[in-house]
Ligand code: NDP
């Protein structure tokens with residue numbers, strides 16, 4: 648009789664599991680039959696921390712572990728307990744604007760935190776595959792009109808500088824210790840689960856409020872900044888694909904289309920049947936000490952090697968976010 652092969656359940660550990668990407672990635676991995684473990688930092692408001700996971704109806708399916716990216720011993724303990732096949736390091740102080748107010752915290756969490764995670768993996772789970780959430784912000788003051796894996800970096804914020812350190816540490820651990828460590832250089836990706844302080848969600852929430860008569864104006868900063876915006880649901884697929892490859896590598900993930908904040912805004916107001924010029928105000932408070940004027944990614948390497956392509960158009964993304972915000976605000980008003 649031949650040997651019986653048992654299908655084993657893969658175990659994944661996600662840091663930043665309560666964030667936008669953590670929620671969609673958890674949903675994806677659960678749908679693939681993974682055992683999903685999440686690192687959660689302790690909060691006095693525990694009832695709101697897993698709101699995104701509850702929104703997707705998966706909170707009860709995530710095995711939660713207390714931990715903080717700044718605490719190496721805790722990370723080692725969690726890795727020892729979970730013994731994951733795949734580790735996705737998504738946790739970060741991820742709001743660029745805040746990084747000027749809290750540069751050292753951003754450095755500790757977004758930069759050193761990633762190094763802590765790599766070190767914990769090297770010590771406790773060296774066979775695990777590792778994903779680092781790198782960012783198009785690393786291109787900052789762009790050195791080429793279209794950015795790919797070979798474009799030089801020029802970070803323009805404490806956040807971007809911290810991400811660049813984490814990025815190079817990931818490459819370094821791959822080359823020094825042979826870790827299967829990949830870095831996804833993801834361009835902006837949004838969804839109804841996007842944090843309210845980021846410009847896209849601020850816009851769809853603001854337009855929904857105006858539509859429902861809850862507000863009259865929407866205050867924004869630099870409307871001329873241009874971004875390559877995709878849907879988070881499509882982008883977490885790319886993270887998973889990177890860890891299914893025989894060899895680890897770095898990949899740009901982007902749509903290849905860039906539009907200004909103004910154009911994004913106009914799309915949202917148009918969808919609501921409103922005129923943005925009647926409602927948008929410019930407020931200096933939302934300007935940045937240094938701006939990333941334009942980002943546009945070339946994801947050909949991901950398309951060729953991973954077979955990845957984005958599925959959601961910008962128009963559909965705006966529509967989905969706006970509808971979700973109108974529904975959400977409507978439900979709050981009914982309470
Ligand atoms: P979010 O801001 O939505 O989520 C960040 C997550 O990190 C949250 O779960 C947060 O927990 C957690 N976190 C923050 N500090 C710590 C800490 N000290 N210890 C443990 N966990 C912590 O980010 P996104 O989901 O949008 O992004 C995921 C990752 O991808 C981030 O690293 C981000 O910088 C990066 N990225 C994002 C892009 C995007 O467009 N969305 C593009 C490129 C990169 P809590 O809920 O408790 O606050």
Ligand code: GDR
Pocket residue numbers: 741742743744781782783784833834835836844845846847849866867868869870872873874908933934935938939
């Ligand atoms: P970003 O996202 O900085 O690109 O980082 P954000 O949505 O904050 O800003 C995008 C652009 O919009 C301009 N802007 C405003 N931004 C905010 N937040 N609020 C405003 O009122 C406003 N008005 C104009 C900004 O100046 C900027 O040019 C996101 C984060 O998810 C990072 O973690 C990630 O690494 C990058 O995307 C890729």
